[in-house]
Amino acid sequence: MKVENANVRGWIHALEKARSESANSKKVAYLLKLASKPKRSRPNINLRRLDKLVKESESIIVPGKVLGSGSMSKRISISAIDFSESAAQKLKDSKCSVVRIEEMLADKNSRIII
Secondary structure: OOOOOHHHHHHHHHHHHHHHHOOOHHHHHHHHHHHOOOHHHOOEEEHHHHHHHOOOOOEEEEEEEEEOOOOOOOOOEEEEEEEOHHHHHHHHHOOOEEOOHHHHHHOOOOEEOO
């Protein structure tokens, strides 16, 4: 499989490693399926929608790109394949933590948002 982006390659590598080690194999298999799709088929989510869907201090996995439309009023932990520049800045300003997928897979309470 040809993968165009280093972020996607990193995600796929981490998910394949976690699939063999993890008890959350269904969750990992689902994320691997979503991450392996072409870029145009992966889910994108705006901060406005994300802010409505999440609770304070929640751990979120986005198997696509986080876009900067809107704002984030809650502090969350988030992992995504990619972030737009404005989304990354707004998340930083709202004191959200952007973590690697490996750390998020270790958190049993993390939720997938598509």
